[in-house]
Amino acid sequence: MNKNMYVFGGLVITTLISALDSNIMQTASPTIVNTLGGMEYFAWIFAVYMLASTVTVPLYGKLSDMYGRKKLLMISVGLFTVGSILCGIANSMVMLIIFRGIQGLGAGGMIPLSMIIVGDLFTIEKRGKIQAVFSSIWALSSIIGPILGSFFVEELTWRWIFFINIPIGIATILCLIPYKEQREFTKTQIDYKGFFLFAISITLLLLATNVSSPLWYIVFGLLLLIIFLFVEKKEPSPFLPITIFKNKGILMTNLFMMFYSLSFFGTTNFIPLFLQEGKHMSIYKSGLILLSIALGWTFGSTPSGKWIIRFGYKKLFIIGSFTTTLSGLLLFLFIRELSYFQLFAILIVQGFSFGLLFAIGTIASQEFADFEIKGLSTSLQMFLRNIGTSVGVTIMGVIINQTASIALGMKNVFLFALCISVITILISFLIPAKAPDGSHG
Template identity: 80%
Template sequence: MGKNRYVFWGLVVTTLISALDTNIMQTASPTIVKQLGGRELFAWIFVVYMLASTVTVPLYGKLSDMYGRKKLLMISVALFTVGSILCGLANSMVSLIIYRGIQGLGAGGMVPLSMIIVGDLFTIEKRGKIQAVFSSIWAISSIVGPIMGSFFVETLTWRWIFFINIPIGLLTILCLIPYKEQIEFKKTHIDYKGFFLFGASITLLLLATNVSEPLWYAVVGVIGLVLFVFVERKEAQPFLPVTLFKNKGILMTNLFMLIYCLSFFGTSNYIPLFLQEGAHMNTYKSGLILLSIALGWMFGSTPAGKWIIRFGYKKLFIIGSVITAISGLALYIFIKAITYTNLFMILTVQGFSFGLLFALGTIASQEFAEPNIKGLSTSLQMFLRNIGTSIGVMIMGIIINHTASIVIGMQNVFLYCFILSIITVILSFFIPVKTPTSSQNEDLVSTKNKIEVGV
């Protein structure tokens, strides 16, 4: 990794604080509500953060293609840190919700921009290994986060779940300062009108998943998206270029990842709940099951870059989606009487397919795109993943809530996921192979060697 090690660790820390924030909040939020009051606003602590961090993802990608990744990442980390300070000082539920929105505005750029910088700095072969590290951080944070949340609440105060982000945010910025980008960025017109229409429409559609009467939010959101398409067709420099969707590789990869995240990826949110309520396991043991996904993810994503060079995208997408479908079918059939060990093994296999396909998706979004829209292409896929996961988790919650028991509910969830996984298997056959030639690989290595981190 050489001169890029400081940048790499900066990106790791960036991913760490983003992952920990989500998991710590789940543990500490009941205590926060008890002290600040406003229980009726409880859900908005999470909703406003999700909205702000999701809607801004494509904008960060667009701006990074114009002004550089480093500046935008440092701004997003700074914004997240300022939001954390304000959250720690909040004295009412309303003020906390506003400050969580500011935090979310920063969080929207942290992980996508980190992935874009990885795409700029490292060859295809290295990216799989690096994404395995980042994925492991998310998995480990899902277990460590709740423990840290409990520690801060019981030993110090809930305010420290936000104040802890201050030194971590400063460390991230210090690690990024030596990074000197060697890529030329072209400043162009920003279609703020298109971004506003797009952002407002997506916000309304996401709100439809979190309100008691979602119909009007959904209808207005869809109308807004239709209007967005008409406006963008007349725009000389649109917020989302039409060329992005004319590219078969980008179009099919994004469609695949959207449906994939609608299916099995959100099940990890409910498996610990299933073990606690259905099998009467303690919190620790039920949470530990998620290590199976992390373990499989590492084995799937680490060699992904080398496999792309050897086999191409299409075969790997087919293999990954078929593995997901088979493991999902096994979960549907055996979930009622499954042992902890067997569940761990099946989830490890499924984690392998998660790791492989997410690494493939990220690398494909970068390699299929022209250099001047690589940032937008990468962030667009991450945006679609977030949308797919959010809607998928909401659908799973509805399925579980409308069944007699958590066991039957999870079986129905796996049936829903299996049906969607069949669609991803079909879509995988339409993804281009586009294996880089040896000469292209040499160009990639050459490009990587030219990028230096100044001290």
């Protein structure tokens, strides 16, 4: 058990690096642009990282089922650390963008593989509590990240936002060394052709959310995705076996989590903006509102493992989706009239739903799958969540930008999220109550 907790420490550090990176970068990026120049490439600092870290998620999951989780996680952390060193010594914007891509290639495996190892090591009851710890790290990083970013920029140099990852990366790898995996992993042929078709199609579709004229990206992305599906059907060892979706539990939980991420999960990106522009609040006070999500998330995630044993998956998905929709309805109806503390309270309820559903979604993706595809199943759900969030946030951004006022824009955003949340309610009734072995896990 001590060894497990030692490994758990490594997973916590891994989560910390990922969480800090995104939050620190947002604070320091204007200074980086002023130093290196190339303002026209500014958006690519974030876009290339997002693309690389999203597209590689299913690949890491697939490879972890073939070669083990430990090796892959150490490689991903090592790649992220090397990418951080290169970013820290970059002397032009183009170099920084390339090195951010390398960083993203490593980041793509860090969170999914951590979750897969948690699924291998800990019982269902404990996994909810562990996911609550990870969620708390993300919440803490949203506060500490900007402060650290400001400190490095003002007191040292922006390069330290990358160099800080070096000791953290080394510490993570040292924590993982004693971990001995108990299962044997089956090595099969790697379907590189399928992966590259998949990667290019998803990259084009994600780029469509970051460019002003997205039509051709969408057309070619969908075309390649269709070709990918035909190729995978004929491939003896496919990168993404289509048969995985014959498993009703995996299919329905994945569909649920994708649509759920598409709906209210993305609205939290715009609430601080609404408070700043619509209510004229300070950046600090508007940012603190997101602590409500973190607080609720902890309450929802911590007992989720015990609740799965007691109530099964289906009831929890139904309760979580209804709770999200009802709290979202309040936001839609009263967003203009709500006081800061009323909004805080509603967001705690929504955070509770996020914590509950993301925890049971992750556990379901592992428990509905056979061990041979547990890594792929877990990473596939995380990939679909990322896709749902990216698309949702893009649509919401367009809705706000095309509305006369930020207050009306937020109402329209909540209306969009409400429409999508109806789909999640319908899907929740189709999720099996129990895992295939007849137990709740």
